[in-house]
Amino acid sequence: MAKENQFVEQIANIDVDFPQWYTDVVLKTKLVDYGPVKGTMVIRPYGYAIWENIQNEMNARFKKRGVENAYFPLLIPMSYFTKEAEHVEGFAPEVAVVTVAGGEELAEPLAIRPTSETIIGTMCSKWVQSYRDLPLKVNQWCNVMRWEKTTRPFLRTSEFLWQEGHTVHSTAEDAENETQAMLELYKEFAENCLAIPVITGRKTEKERFAGAVATYTMEAMMHDGKSLQAGTSHYLGQNFSTAFDIQFLDNDGTHKKAFTTSWGVSTRLIGAIIMTHGDERGLVLPPVVAPVQCVIVPIAARKGGVIEACEALKTKLEGAGIRVALDTTDNSPGWKFNEWEMKGVPVRIELGPRDIEAGKMLCARRDNFEKVELPLENAADSIKELLASVQKGLLEKARKHRDERIIYADDMAGILAGVEAGKFVKAGWCGCRECEDKIKEETAATARVYAEGESAEKCAVCGKDAKHVIIYARAY
RNA sequence: CGAGGCGUAGCGCAGCUGGUAGCGCGUCGCGUUCGGGACGCGAAGGUCGUGGGUUCAAAUCCCGUCGCCUCGACCA
Numbered sequence: 001m002a003k004e005n006q007f008v009e010q011i012a013n014i015d016v017d018f019p020q021w022y023t024d025v026v027l028k029t030k031l032v033d034y035g036p037v038k039g040t041m042v043i044r045p046y047g048y049a050i051w052e053n054i055q056n057e058m059n060a061r062f063k064k065r066g067v068e069n070a071y072f073p074l075l076i077p078m079s080y081f082t083k084e085a086e087h088v089e090g091f092a093p094e095v096a097v098v099t100v101a102g103g104e105e106l107a108e109p110l111a112i113r114p115t116s117e118t119i120i121g122t123m124c125s126k127w128v129q130s131y132r133d134l135p136l137k138v139n140q141w142c143n144v145m146r147w148e149k150t151t152r153p154f155l156r157t158s159e160f161l162w163q164e165g166h167t168v169h170s171t172a173e174d175a176e177n178e179t180q181a182m183l184e185l186y187k188e189f190a191e192n193c194l195a196i197p198v199i200t201g202r203k204t205e206k207e208r209f210a211g212a213v214a215t216y217t218m219e220a221m222m223h224d225g226k227s228l229q230a231g232t233s234h235y236l237g238q239n240f241s242t243a244f245d246i247q248f249l250d251n252d253g254t255h256k257k258a259f260t261t262s263w264g265v266s267t268r269l270i271g272a273i274i275m276t277h278g279d280e281r282g283l284v285l286p287p288v289v290a291p292v293q294c295v296i297v298p299i300a301a302r303k304g305g306v307i308e309a310c311e312a313l314k315t316k317l318e319g320a321g322i323r324v325a326l327d328t329t330d331n332s333p334g335w336k337f338n339e340w341e342m343k344g345v346p347v348r349i350e351l352g353p354r355d356i357e358a359g360k361m362l363c364a365r366r367d368n369f370e371k372v373e374l375p376l377e378n379a380a381d382s383i384k385e386l387l388a389s390v391q392k393g394l395l396e397k398a399r400k401h402r403d404e405r406i407i408y409a410d411d412m413a414g415i416l417a418g419v420e421a422g423k424f425v426k427a428g429w430c431g432c433r434e435c436e437d438k439i440k441e442e443t444a445a446t447a448r449v450y451a452e453g454e455s456a457e458k459c460a461v462c463g464k465d466a467k468h469v470i471i472y473a474r475a476y
Numbered sequence: 477c478g479a480g481g482c483g484u485a486g487c488g489c490a491g492c493u494g495g496u497a498g499c500g501c502g503u504c505g506c507g508u509u510c511g512g513g514a515c516g517c518g519a520a521g522g523u524c525g526u527g528g529g530u531u532c533a534a535a536u537c538c539c540g541u542c543g544c545c546u547c548g549a550c551c552a
Contacts, residue, residue, distance in 0.1 A: 020545085
């Protein structure tokens, strides 16, 4: 009992103090540490490994869609930003600028990219000459900087890692299709790799990306019922091709302005994983992206043959492509159980003299704490099965959590009550900015996304005829 | 940027009616343990965030400053 308490004190209670729980977990599991400059974070090996797994899964999907990876410069001339009026207005407040280099004041200040539409647009205008050059699809994995006022590891940091895809098309239809296809790709990735169910759809004008014609989002519900924008896909129309002069000679012999898109997901996805699946014991990582999918804890390790058997099992599992850790430290088994659970490892194998003699292994799954004894024979297959089952279980659990917390409201009081109880609230909207602002003012909730294909009688704010249904929630 | 809280050993804290720093965990060494945070013995580790002031004397009192965390306004 006393021992149990000792562990529980390590991290805050997830349901009592969620923000503190989050901070405790990311630091204690060594995902991140704070950097010396305000709002910066060091992504430690355990956290970066998740990012690498995300990159691998996404790159495979991008390639299938004909997207190529490239790299564009970190520094962008300030003048580029001013070419698209809305874009500069949206980003100016949070851009960090280099004014001195080589000991001299620069003739033109250089922005540290907050996003790369401007420089990629500039380059594309050089590269695109003919309709035969289209579509052009590039992606870059890079860091960007946005000088935010308040920050939190993974969720909002001054500097973060992301991928930004940029495509150029000859027609509006192609560009719109690309925007939708990428949104769909993100959704499939979020659900199948991260086990995070998402709601996709369009953002309101107020929430639209600065310079876009339309912004689409995927919104995920976190443990506390708040929403997290987990990825965006923008249809930029001809806004950037106008500003950066991206035009091509079409097959009818005339010059035409291109249509562009951009889309991105960031290291914020790691925050989404943590806040979606985490529980009172710490992280719970989906097997597809978990740095360690399976940990082997030897029992009575000094007894003859135990370590050897563990190593043999590890080799066998690794041979089958499973990411395995074997914990041979001097800590007690109980200590290791708690530690690896906090680190979110999906499956734990306990292997001791009794098991070895019986030709078995004791497997514990992280999602529901069930333990099963499985034969050591065909261990790789049964562990793979178990991992797949955990992956599926996490998605189902998250989906149930979310679906139980989506409600409808007819008026402001209903929206307020809903978001205060950590719900996603669907409500009718007349479509005017005043009503949207009023909801934010009175409930601290924002319009997350249009609920597509749904209709309502009246606007929950003004009572006029509703044109749309909106999902409102408080958000990170 | 507004409101609150916190800076003392790697981490968590005590010390704050001034007298020259302590506890728990962790770390290191040796040994015994091992199926849900084991134990014994020994050891290392701190210019008390920082600058100034008051005083014979400051972790402690006063003023400034920097940083971090939480909650709001702005954003992935």
